[in-house]
Amino acid sequence: MNYVRTFMLMAGLTALFGTVGYLLGGSGGMLIALAVAAATNLYSYWNSDRLALAAYDAQEVDERSAPELYGMVRDLAARAGMPMPRVYLIQEDQPNAFATGRNPQNAAVAATTGILRSLSYEELAGVMAHELAHIKNHDTLTMTVTATMAGAISTLTTFGMMFGSRENRPGLLVQILISVLAPLAAMVIQMAISRSREYEADRLGGEIAGNPAWLADALAKIAGAVEHIPNETAEAKPATAHMFIINPLSGLGMDNLFSTHPDTGNRIAALMEQARAMGVGRQAGGFAAPPQPGGPWGGRQRGPWG
Template structure:
């Protein structure tokens, strides 16, 4: 059902783009709009991962520099029957993570150093499984395209008055309404797609790690951390907020039209229901790893080169 809803919403976003182009410049404006959409999406298709990682100063790690994290992602990718993504760390105190890349063969997962210090092994495995689910479902490409198109609609309305002949342009009042309402509608559609994909990634992530309860616990801890620890880089570049497992801009993930993420409580409830269906009860029960729930990056364990 989530896939059908996503397809309908993306079709709506494309139709909105074409409609705005037509209203602002007639048939010529619509063709220009579609040309802009094609160009921006093509650029995003090839460069979205590099741009996202560079914007948060992420650095790639391997089995030598981050053996626990790298090994965890490798094992989870094998369980999910998907290629091993590149693994990145972000020197950021706020606990969070995201995935990026145009397809499973060209993907990356990134975790903040704060999340390594906050979560237990099983909880972090749940988060990484969630990010792998985004990659496996091609959500990273979907969200890149929707974000690009939403931004292009905003740009189109700004410069729309220059499209088409004077006779074909709408009246000034109509242009003003389009310039206000079209970007707002595009943002609503983009956010609806993002929320739909988060629920699906939670569900598949719970299956991959084998412990929806651990992922639920991780979401609660991350949301608490986000509410107390600001992410200045994300604040400066809010267009990347939808990529993270929890909105890095605020700890209030309410389910309203302009939210990039579903309410954390609703996500936790869905994961706990999934755990019950899988016959898993209690907290931190039946997870990906048989290790103790104490984080391997805390206590006496050597935290690695970033700690």
């Protein structure tokens, strides 16, 4: 059902794109809008991972530079039956993580140094399992495409009103309504897609890690820390906020008016219900492994799991 809903929402986003083009420039404007949508999606398909990682100055690590983190992701990927993604670290105090890439064969997971300092080994395993679930479900591509299209709609409305032909340009009131309502509608659709995929990634991530309670505890810790530790890069680039496991924005600006993430309390409740259905508690069963010497990120400050 989540996949059907996602497909319908993406179809709605595409239809919105074409409708805005038609209202601003008639049939020619609609064709131009659809061509722009195809071009932006093609670009995001091939470059989404590189752009996202570069935006946060993420550094790739391997088994020598970050043995615990790399080994954790490798073992979780094996449990999930998927290829090993590239692993990155972000020098950022706010605890958070995200996944990116166009498919499981060309994917990456990134964790902040703050999350390594904040979470236990089991909790971090839950977070990494959640990110692998996004990759396995192809959510990284879906959410990249929706974010790109949502941004393109805003750009389209601006350029359409500024440079559209006078013959095809709608009246002033219609222009104002389009400029306000079209980006808002795109934001709502993007939010709905992201929220539906977060719940599914939580569920599958709980299965991959072996204990959904670990992810539930991690979400509570991350959400609490995000309120007090700002992520300046995310604040400057709010369009990337949907990638993270918890919304990294402070909520002080308008960019956080419509969150792309479900309520954290609802996510935790769903995970704890899943844990009860699986018959596991916070310490029972699952993935945890003893930490190895060397630290999770190349000898820098160690977290409580190392």
